[in-house]
Amino acid sequence: MAQSKRYSERASAHTNPTAIRLFQIMERKQTNLSVSADVTTKAELLRITDAVGPYICCLKTHIDILSDFDHDLIDQLTALAKKHDFLIFEDRKFADIGNTVKLQYSSGVHKIASWSHITNAHIVPGEGIVKGLAEVGIPLQRGLLLLAEMSSAGSLATGEYTLEALRIARRNKEFCIGFIGQRRLEGLIPVEEKEDFIYMSPGVGLTSKGDGLGQQYRTPREVILDSGCDVIIVGRGIYGSGDTVENAKTYQKAGWDAYLERIEK
Numbered sequence: 001m002a003q004s005k006r007y008s009e010r011a012s013a014h015t016n017p018t019a020i021r022l023f024q025i026m027e028r029k030q031t032n033l034s035v036s037a038d039v040t041t042k043a044e045l046l047r048i049t050d051a052v053g054p055y056i057c058c059l060k061t062h063i064d065i066l067s068d069f070d071h072d073l074i075d076q077l078t079a080l081a082k083k084h085d086f087l088i089f090e091d092r093k094f095a096d097i098g099n100t101v102k103l104q105y106s107s108g109v110h111k112i113a114s115w116s117h118i119t120n121a122h123i124v125p126g127e128g129i130v131k132g133l134a135e136v137g138i139p140l141q142r143g144l145l146l147l148a149e150m151s152s153a154g155s156l157a158t159g160e161y162t163l164e165a166l167r168i169a170r171r172n173k174e175f176c177i178g179f180i181g182q183r184r185l186e187g188l189i190p191v192e193e194k195e196d197f198i199y200m201s202p203g204v205g206l207t208s209k210g211d212g213l214g215q216q217y218r219t220p221r222e223v224i225l226d227s228g229c230d231v232i233i234v235g236r237g238i239y240g241s242g243d244t245v246e247n248a249k250t251y252q253k254a255g256w257d258a259y260l261e262r263i264e265k
């Protein structure tokens with residue numbers, strides 16, 4: 001099972017260029033932390049990114065919440081990704097028919113596919129959404145995560161819906177590198193040979209249990225060790241209060257310790 005293997009072993013066995021890069025970064029920097037910097041100005045986003053850069057494998061963005069978005073921001077984020085050695089994941093949550101998402105991914109103001117190594121999609125529209133995104137993403141060597149589960153209370157992504165995400169990913173392995181989810185799913189349907197999906201999990205907090213708007217938090221240990229996920233996604237737990245750099249270091253250590261415990265089990 002992938003969860004008992006080192007990220008480096010998984011890098012050597014993988015075929016998707018983005019998945020390989022992510023695993024290599026995780027091993028090199030000893031981090032399975034992705035920071036979600038959900039702020040609304042360019043200056044704040046760049047400040048947080050530069051501060052947490054050394055401790056993360058991936059920066060998660062919501063590019064459409066910025067009130068002063070411009071292409072210089074993309075140039076600067078790309079430069080920071082090079083400087084600190086991390087990937088960029090635009091949490092766009094595409095949710096339309098294949099033809100529309102293809103345009104949303106490649107065009108518009110944000111041109112997401114041109115700079116974001118990873119993006120994600122709901123499977124509500126059916127498999128055509130993956131086909132549409134893949135037409136843009138595969139030539140650029142990008143990776144897609146499917147939303148198999150959500151961290152919020154009352155999420156409808158459960159049961160058969162969640163399993164369908166796994167089935168769709170299996171049929172589109174060249175582009176689908178994994179899932180946003182709360183736990184590793186392979187145990188639910190027999191594992192296929194040479195299959196290795198990456199599980200990124202939001203809703204991670206060491207002190208808070210929720211935010212009053214439906215978000216639910218689990219600890220890095222619950223996410224990585226108990227649920228077998230690979231990457232912890234942390235937002236307000238890092239930039240919300242206290243010292244951003246110290247918080248990032250704390251989550252990096254908690255996530256990495258849980259990973260070491262998992263592979264040594």
Ligand code: 5BU
Pocket residue numbers: 036038062091147149150151152180202203204215233234235236237
């Ligand atoms: P927080 O500040 O750590 O609660 O931020 C969590 C981030 O992860 C935020 O950007 C959400 O949009 C994102 N997220 C989530 O919280 N839960 C989910 O199931 C998915 C994304 Br998918």
